[in-house]
Amino acid sequence: MSLRDLSVLYLIAGLAFAVAVYRASPEGRRRAAFSAALCVPLWPIWAPVALTARRAEPGAAPGTAAAAARVQGALREGVSACAGTSFEALLSREAAARIEAEVARAAARHAELDALLRQGGFDEAAAAARVAEIERGGGAGSGRALATAHLHLENIRRLRAMRDRDARALEELADLVQALRTQLVLARFAGSSVEGVGGIVSEVWARVEGLGAAIDAHGGASSGEPIET
Template sequence: MSLRDLSVLYLLAGLACAVAVYRASRDRGDARRRAALSAALCVPLWPIWAPVALTAGRGAASDRPDGDAGTAAARVQGALREGVSACAGTSFEALLSREAAARIEAEVARAAARHAELDALLRQSGFDEAAAAARVAEIERGGAGGRALATAHLHLENIRRLRAMRDRDARALEELADLVQALRTQLVLARFAGSSVEGVGGIVSEVWARVEGLGAAIDAHGGAGSEGPIAT
């Protein structure tokens, strides 16, 4: 095979990698210009740049808390329905009625929806924490100060606050799912073993405390996008 043939094959491989990199960048929410630049770099440098560009989103994904809010919400829903079924027609029915379970499910759905909204927002290139931090460092290195630096710092802090809210919601939903599953198990045990109402009541009280905490957090912030205007 001649050098010309090798060059053609190298170019074709670079073009194929460029297409893959562009699509992956757009799927991650990168701006069109940024995705195009990354793809253009891939044509001559594909053996080096393609692996970096194609795995760039994995680090961001690993920063998210373990578990998925949607999965946690589904766990809560399933455990609640089994718990309601277990205590139906028993002395525990007043502790977890169908109406109470429906209210818990509604609050969990609100929290899961807010988490999904925040997560989608933070996937966008304009909410990239690393890029915001790099911008702050760039301004500081350039010696600029005053309003430009303050604005860059504010942007970075806003992103960090949004990430903290998203992560807090995910942890709260996971913990609530574990607690509701424990409640379900306790109700089944109480039904067949005749456990005391006090033992079940303690878990129910804890579940309600967690649910009210979720609702209070959502109401306090008014959802993901209504914390008021950002100061500049």
């Protein structure tokens, strides 16, 4: 096959990927077209990135699900590493199961909040635009309407803050549990003391209890109950 033939095939593949990226994009036409245009010359590099990113967006918080999976995997490896050793009391199977359950609860709440905030009635930009519209209009009765619009906007912002806080907490916990896993493995093979592992175990439990407290304190916010202001 000649260089020209290879070039034609490369171009055809680039055009095919460009069409796929454009159709899969949930963004505006301008950004979708730009992303598709990049696929024509750079499809081996750009197409996998663009298509994977597009698939991840509509789902139930894939980043948080990945963090929960990291916690689960690290916990199981950590339990295996300390089984039958003096560290077993620090991370038993029962303790790991409790941590997994709390992480699953947090991930589920994050996914629920994320799905909720994707609905039209929870669009922060639209709520802010409504506030600005009332402020510009003025007139009789605008004071009460403005207060209601501000309340709606503030509630959306609080929900977004809760969602983002959950995501950060799960990511940080995943990193911490992975560090615990490596420390347990190191302690087993290097003969480190139990005291050297106890500190990070305590930190893990503190983070887990923080997740649970946040869910219990704000549980009504993702189940349709009004947010107090």
